[in-house]
Amino acid sequence: MTHLWDFPGGIHPPQHKDFSTARPIRHTGIPERLILPLQQHIGDPAEAIVEVGERVLKGQIIADVKTGMGVAVHAPTSGLIESISEHPVPHPSGMADWCITLKPDGEDQWCSRNPVTDYRALDRDQVLEIIRNAGISGMGGAGFPTNIKLRPPRDRKVSTLILNGAECEPYITADDMTMREKADDVVAGLKVMAWILRPERCVIGIEDNKPEAIAAMRKATEGTQTEIAVIPTKYPSGGEKQLIQILTGMEVPSGGIPADIGVMCQNIGTAVAVAQAVLGGSPLISRIVTITGEAVREPGNFEVLIGTPIEYLLEQAGIQLDKLSRLVLGGPMMGYTLTTEAIPVIKTTNCVIAATASELPAPPPEQPCIRCGQCAEACPMELLPQQLFWYAKATEFEKAEHLNLFDCIECGACSYVCPSSIPLVQYYRFAKGEIRVQRAEQLKADHARERFEARQARLEREREEKELRRKERARAAAEAQEKKQAEAEKAAAEGEAVDERSAKAALVEQALARKKAKTEASQPPPAADITEEKPDIESLEKQLSQAQSKLETMQGMLDEAKAQQADNVEKLERAVAKNHDRVKRAEEALTEARNKLATRPAESQSTH
The missing domain is CATH 3.40.50.11540 (NADH-ubiquinone oxidoreductase 51kDa subunit)
Known part of the structure; x- marks a missing residue:
C-alpha cells in the first residue's frame, strides 16, 4: 500500500459530482461552426497557415508556432475556412482574440495519419x-x-x-x-x-x-x-x-x-x-467536457470537438433558459462566470456549470475584515491571505510579492471560509496582473534604455572614428607638406651650389680669356691664328645660356615658393639675385670678348 502524507489547510465543499456521472460519455456531433482560437495554451500564440476559402481535412494543421514555445492547432473536421478574425474567447474578462472559423462540410474526411x-x-x-x-x-x-x-x-x-x-x-x-x-x-x-x-x-x-x-x-x-x-x-x-x-x-x-x-x-x-x-x-481535436448544473435537463460528460460553441454544447445537454442564472466555466472554486455563450471549447475546457439562482447564489456584499484568521488556516500553501489582501487592496504590490503572492494557486479556499465574504482570490489575481504589467513595462523600459545606450555608444564610436580619420588626414597632409618643403630646400641648396660652381668656372674662364687677350695684344699673332678666338666666344655664349636657364629655374621656384612655401621665399630671392648678377657678368664678358674680336683684324692690318 502506498504511503500517503497530508498537506496543510484545505476545505470540504459539497461535491455535486453525482449530477454528471449517471450517464456514459456522449458525443455531441458536429456543430454548424467551429471557432478555433489561435491561443489555447501557455506560450506564444499559433499563426494561421491557411487562407479564407481554403478547404481543410480533419486533423490537418491550420495554425502553428514556428518559433518559441507553443503547439499546433488542427481542424476538428473537414470543411472550409470561413474567416480569420477576432472572436470572444474563454477569459475572465470576456476579451476577444484571433480565431479561425471553420464551416464543416459534413464529410468528416480525415487527412493522412501515421x-x-x-x-x-x-x-x-x-x-x-x-x-x-x-x-x-x-x-x-x-x-x-x-x-x-x-x-x-x-x-x-x-x-x-x-x-x-x-x-x-x-x-x-x-x-x-x-x-x-x-x-x-x-x-x-x-x-x-x-x-x-x-x-x-x-x-x-x-x-x-x-x-x-x-x-x-x-x-x-x-x-x-x-x-x-x-x-x-x-x-x-x-x-x-x-x-x-x-x-x-x-x-x-x-x-x-x-x-x-x-x-x-x-x-x-x-x-x-x-x-x-x-x-x-490522431492530433488533439476533441476532449471530454462536463456539462452540469440544475439548469440542464441531461447533465453529463460529452466528447466535444475543439472549437464547439458553448451554446451548442448546452443545447445538447438540454439547457433550461428559464432556470439559468449563471454560466460558470470550470468549477465553482476556481472557475469564472461567462459573459457570453458564444465562446468556444478549447483544449483546457473541462466543465461548464449551468447554475440556478439557488444553486450558486450571488455572493453577499463584501464586509470589513474581522481578522479571524480562518483564511490562513484554510490556505494549502501556508501563506498569509489577510496581509496579501491588505497589500493588494492598497496597491502595495512589492510588499505582497515579498509575502510570496505568486505561490498562491488561486484555489479559493480562503474566500470560501471568509465570514466577511471578501473575494480574496480576485484581489490576488488583480495584484498578480498588475505586477505582470509592471514587469512587462519595466522590461520594455530596460530594452529601450539598452537600445538608447547602444545608439549613444555607436554615435560616440562613429565620432571617435571620424576624429581619428581627420587626425590621420591632417598628419598625412603635414607629412606631405614637410616632405615637399624638404625637397624644395634641397633643390634650392643644390641650385645655389651649382650656380656658385658655374659662376666660379665662368670667372676663371673670363680671367684666362682676359690674360690671353692681353698676351696676344702685346704680341700680335699671325693672321692664320685669328680664328682661334672663336672657341672663346662659343664658350661664353654657352655660359650665358646656362646662366639664363638657371635664372629661369630659380625664378620659377621663387614664384612657387611665394605661393606655397613662404619660409623659402627669402632664400630663393637671394639665389635669384645672385643668378641675375651672374647673367649680367656673363653678358658683359661676352660683349667684351666680341668687341676685342671685332677690333683685332683692324689692328692686324694697321700693323702690316
Whole structure:
C-alpha cells in the first residue's frame, strides 16, 4: 500500500459530482461552426497557415508556432475556412482574440495519419516531436505544452511520474468518466510518457470518492509496476503541489517547479491525448467536457470537438433558459462566470456549470475584515491571505510579492471560509496582473534604455572614428607638406651650389680669356691664328645660356615658393639675385670678348 502524507489547510465543499456521472460519455456531433482560437495554451500564440476559402481535412494543421514555445492547432473536421478574425474567447474578462472559423462540410474526411506501432524503436526526440505536432498541451490546468514539459532540464532527473486523477473541484467529473471508460488509453499514454522520462516510480493519484474509476484503473494496470494511490477527499488535493506532497512527502520550493525535486505531474486527459497521438496518429481535436448544473435537463460528460460553441454544447445537454442564472466555466472554486455563450471549447475546457439562482447564489456584499484568521488556516500553501489582501487592496504590490503572492494557486479556499465574504482570490489575481504589467513595462523600459545606450555608444564610436580619420588626414597632409618643403630646400641648396660652381668656372674662364687677350695684344699673332678666338666666344655664349636657364629655374621656384612655401621665399630671392648678377657678368664678358674680336683684324692690318 502506498504511503500517503497530508498537506496543510484545505476545505470540504459539497461535491455535486453525482449530477454528471449517471450517464456514459456522449458525443455531441458536429456543430454548424467551429471557432478555433489561435491561443489555447501557455506560450506564444499559433499563426494561421491557411487562407479564407481554403478547404481543410480533419486533423490537418491550420495554425502553428514556428518559433518559441507553443503547439499546433488542427481542424476538428473537414470543411472550409470561413474567416480569420477576432472572436470572444474563454477569459475572465470576456476579451476577444484571433480565431479561425471553420464551416464543416459534413464529410468528416480525415487527412493522412501515421500511427506508430512500436514507439520504442524511435528516438525520444522523435516521439516528443509527434506529441508537439499533435498539438497536445496540459488539459487539466493552464495548458503548458506537453512536449516541453516532458523534456526537463538535463540536471533534473525525474524520479517520480504522477498521473493526476484526483479531480478535487466540485461538479467536475471529466477525468472520473475518462478513467472509467478509457482506462486502457490512460495507461497507454502513461507508458509512453514513462518511456520518455524513465522514472523510478509511476503513481496514479485518485480521490476516494471515485470508486468506479479506482476499480477501472486497477484493472488496467494489472501486471505493471504502476501504483494506484487512493487519497482522502479534500480540496484542493488535485492541485499539483498538493498532490506531490500527499504522494511523496516533498514540497515544491517557492518559485520552483516539480522537476526541481525530481517529480512530474500529468493530467488524465493529457495521457489519453498522448496515446491517441502516438499510437493512433490522431492530433488533439476533441476532449471530454462536463456539462452540469440544475439548469440542464441531461447533465453529463460529452466528447466535444475543439472549437464547439458553448451554446451548442448546452443545447445538447438540454439547457433550461428559464432556470439559468449563471454560466460558470470550470468549477465553482476556481472557475469564472461567462459573459457570453458564444465562446468556444478549447483544449483546457473541462466543465461548464449551468447554475440556478439557488444553486450558486450571488455572493453577499463584501464586509470589513474581522481578522479571524480562518483564511490562513484554510490556505494549502501556508501563506498569509489577510496581509496579501491588505497589500493588494492598497496597491502595495512589492510588499505582497515579498509575502510570496505568486505561490498562491488561486484555489479559493480562503474566500470560501471568509465570514466577511471578501473575494480574496480576485484581489490576488488583480495584484498578480498588475505586477505582470509592471514587469512587462519595466522590461520594455530596460530594452529601450539598452537600445538608447547602444545608439549613444555607436554615435560616440562613429565620432571617435571620424576624429581619428581627420587626425590621420591632417598628419598625412603635414607629412606631405614637410616632405615637399624638404625637397624644395634641397633643390634650392643644390641650385645655389651649382650656380656658385658655374659662376666660379665662368670667372676663371673670363680671367684666362682676359690674360690671353692681353698676351696676344702685346704680341700680335699671325693672321692664320685669328680664328682661334672663336672657341672663346662659343664658350661664353654657352655660359650665358646656362646662366639664363638657371635664372629661369630659380625664378620659377621663387614664384612657387611665394605661393606655397613662404619660409623659402627669402632664400630663393637671394639665389635669384645672385643668378641675375651672374647673367649680367656673363653678358658683359661676352660683349667684351666680341668687341676685342671685332677690333683685332683692324689692328692686324694697321700693323702690316
